[in-house]
Amino acid sequence: MSVPALPAATGPGYRVVVVCLGNICRSPVADVVLNDRIAAAGLDVTVDSFGTGGWHTGEPMDQRSAATLTAAGYDPTRHRAQQFRGAHAAAYDLVLAMDSSHHRELAALGVPAERLLMFRAFDPAGEGDVPDPYYGGPQGFDDVLEMIERTADRLVEALQR
Template sequence: MRVALVCLGNICRSPTADVVLNAKLADAGLDDVVAESCGTGTWHLGEEMDARSAAVLTAAGYDPSRHRARHFDASWFDHDLILTMDRHNHSEVLAQLPTDRQDRVLMFRTFDPEVGAGAAVPDVPDPWYGGPQGFDTVLEIVERTCDGIVAHLTGPDGPDARRT
């Protein structure tokens, strides 16, 4: 299974989610699930993660060093699950995807346990223009949401259930 995590520039939110989700997948023994990140914009292609995001991840015990910014394009259409960080990214991804593949696109925080059932799914706030606290907030959101994703993948309705 392949999971795409999509934000705008692919240097803050989606790479943070990529690093955290891959760590949590490994901890859960989900070796057959791969998470990757990309952005809908092209201005940071090939760049490392934003230094502020990388510092927050490193302080929390994660390794952000492998990240290089990539662009969402047709090569991402075959991912099994595409999780977008905000409504703008969501609409941009849906506009590019063939209609028969749009059901695999969800807002990232669909799996956030703090979002109530039936509530509108909120964006992951973009920390780019704010202070350092914004990067801490993004990590908090990402960690608990990644826990929700792992629970979904290992639960009765996850991909392993379809194999039986």
């Protein structure tokens, strides 16, 4: 699988945002993992996360996501949910949607097509949606973390180029 080309930076540094539905499960996990990998690589890249909905704004991530991250050695404590709005559309060099419904919503909010990709476009195991573990059991959170870690590794490689 080839890695998609990254859009050019619009300013100093590079800004990436990961977006899911409520910003309490998938996108905050990706935010934490990507920030960890980017810091280890010494890259000048900022990563944020948002949800398309505002139900959880200001709340920490889902306890099951936080527990999964903690068990894997990450620190999930800084996260607070926030909602992606149209004003954010031009603020990021790369906008990564966790599933196809988020991709459609982000496009409708004005994210330029050349800056909007699916998160798993970088997954060496294949493209598609990152499944929402919210209504499932603990294994779903483990599976999502594994998917995000391998995708983050490939994304960091692309950012290093």
